[in-house]
Amino acid sequence: MKNPSLKNKRVLLGVSGGIAAYKSVELVRRLKDSGASVSVVMTEAARRFVTPLTFEAVSRSKVHSSLFDEPLVHIALPSEADLLIVAPATANTIGKFSNGIADDLLSACFLSCAGKTLIAPAMNWRMYENPAVRENLARLASRGVLQVGPEPGSLACGEEGPGRMAEVQEIIEAARAALADKDLRGERVVVTAGPTREYLDPVRFLSNRSSGKMGYALARAARDRGAGVTLISGPTALPRPSGMDFVAVEDSAGMLEAVQREVSQGATVLIMAAAVADYAPAERSAGKREKSRDLSLELKAAPDIISTVAKASRRPFIIGFAAETGGNTGRAAEKMKKKGMDMIVFNDVTEPGAGFDTDTNKVVILDGNRETHVGLMPKYDTAHAILDRLFEMKT
Numbered sequence: 040m041k042n043p044s045l046k047n048k049r050v051l052l053g054v055s056g057g058i059a060a061y062k063s064v065e066l067v068r069r070l071k072d073s074g075a076s077v078s079v080v081m082t083e084a085a086r087r088f089v090t091p092l093t094f095e096a097v098s099r100s101k102v103h104s105s106l107f108d109e110p111l112v113h114i115a116l117p118s119e120a121d122l123l124i125v126a127p128a129t130a131n132t133i134g135k136f137s138n139g140i141a142d143d144l145l146s147a148c149f150l151s152c153a154g155k156t157l158i159a160p161a162m163n164w165r166m167y168e169n170p171a172v173r174e175n176l177a178r179l180a181s182r183g184v185l186q187v188g189p190e191p192g193s194l195a196c197g198e199e200g201p202g203r204m205a206e207v208q209e210i211i212e213a214a215r216a217a218l219a220d221k222d223l224r225g226e227r228v229v230v231t232a233g234p235t236r237e238y239l240d241p242v243r244f245l246s247n248r249s250s251g252k253m254g255y256a257l258a259r260a261a262r263d264r265g266a267g268v269t270l271i272s273g274p275t276a277l278p279r280p281s282g283m284d285f286v287a288v289e290d291s292a293g294m295l296e297a298v299q300r301e302v303s304q305g306a307t308v309l310i311m312a313a314a315v316a317d318y319a320p321a322e323r324s325a326g327k328r329e330k331s332r333d334l335s336l337e338l339k340a341a342p343d344i345i346s347t348v349a350k351a352s353r354r355p356f357i358i359g360f361a362a363e364t365g366g367n368t369g370r371a372a373e374k375m376k377k378k379g380m381d382m383i384v385f386n387d388v389t390e391p392g393a394g395f396d397t398d399t400n401k402v403v404i405l406d407g408n409r410e411t412h413v414g415l416m417p418k419y420d421t422a423h424a425i426l427d428r429l430f431e432m433k434t
């Protein structure tokens with residue numbers, strides 16, 4: 040499986056002096072759990088927030104801070120690393136990186152690092168919005184330094200705004216993405232996700248239990264493998280992923296329109312992970328319907344997006360989903376043929392850990408030739424297994 044993994048990777052983690060330094064202790068644990076080896080470099084300021092002892096205990100190796108106590112460690116550490124992560128990256132450290140200043144161990148390691156660097160800025164929103172910081176970040180990005188976060192939210196100072204360090208899970212995913220094969224570069228992948236809402240009147244709608252998690256995971260995984268991604272999403276509670284185009288829609292008609300627009304603009308792959316309604320109310324009343332004792336609703340079939348796109352003259356590779364209650368893949372195989380899909384992902388939503396609103400999934404990937412059974416795993420990993428099969432079929 041091409042799923043980018045941190046197994047046996049050597050990570051050099053730089054910790055600079057912000058409140059979020061305590062979160063990097065958890066980051067070390069998660070990196071180690073993923074199979075990476077981790078060496079930690081702390082700035083003098085970082086040591087005032089968290090003790091080196093804590094990082095030594097979780098990384099099970101010596102923490103480095105001084106340029107002068109261990110000569111040439113600023114060359115040795117980066118040259119042995121597959122990836123340098125700096126989390127949190129303070130405004131001060133970002134400024135040094137951007138200006139080529141090397142007056143402590145971390146900034147010297149950054150300058151001598153020939154491999155990939157990922158920074159996770161964290162600071163008060165006023166600092167983050169300062170043009171000096173913005174310019175420094177833009178300059179680093181233009182030189183190929185990768186960035187994850189910061190995110191909006193409540194800050195340690197008690198204020199709200201952009202500046203919160205990315206969550207540990209986000210940093211781990213960004214690290215995996217940094218080391219991933221860019222095997223989908225050149226592809227234009229459109230992913231639909233989440234439920235649709237089919238309105239009866241301005242306040243009531245028919246919908247379903249889809250959380251959007253599988254579709255969002257697919258969009259992130261395709262982005263991480265170098266594809267250009269458009270995520271077309273029904274209403275969900277999920278944060279909007281970075282590094283892709285995002286189109287918010289509500290009903291099946293809106294979703295069809297958005298998909299058709301993307302297909303006409305050259306999408307090469309369409310992944311229909313959204314739970315698009317099968318039926319919509321035959322009539323949508325302009326005002327709120329009166330409450331009555333009983334109500335019979337007339338429903339009409341909602342647009343069948345996959346069948347519509349499959350008939351287009353320049354059609355993308357189409358991947359559909361079949362959420363079933365029961366382990367028989369026969370109905371999914373029929374659905375794939377009938378609708379003109381190239382691949383269908385079957386999941387039995389009654390299986391523990393699979394289906395609606397879970398963070399894991401267990402699926403069977405069907406295509407014309409093969410059934411690929413993918414065991415229970417996080418949805419981001421399931422997404423990579425689906426993209427692995429896509430890559431095999433497209434090459």
Ligand SMILES: Cc1cc2nc3c(=O)[nH]c(=O)nc-3n(C[C@H](O)[C@H](O)[C@H](O)COP(=O)(O)O)c2cc1C
Pocket residue numbers: 054055056057058059082083084085128129130131132133161162163166
């Ligand atoms: C309580 C406290 C919290 C701080 N939090 C941050 C922060 O989140 N981000 C930041 O850029 N600087 C923060 N600073 C300022 C940095 O610690 C300061 O700029 C320091 O020189 C950074 O050094 P370093 O980049 O070498 O680690 C904080 C300072 C204090 C006293």
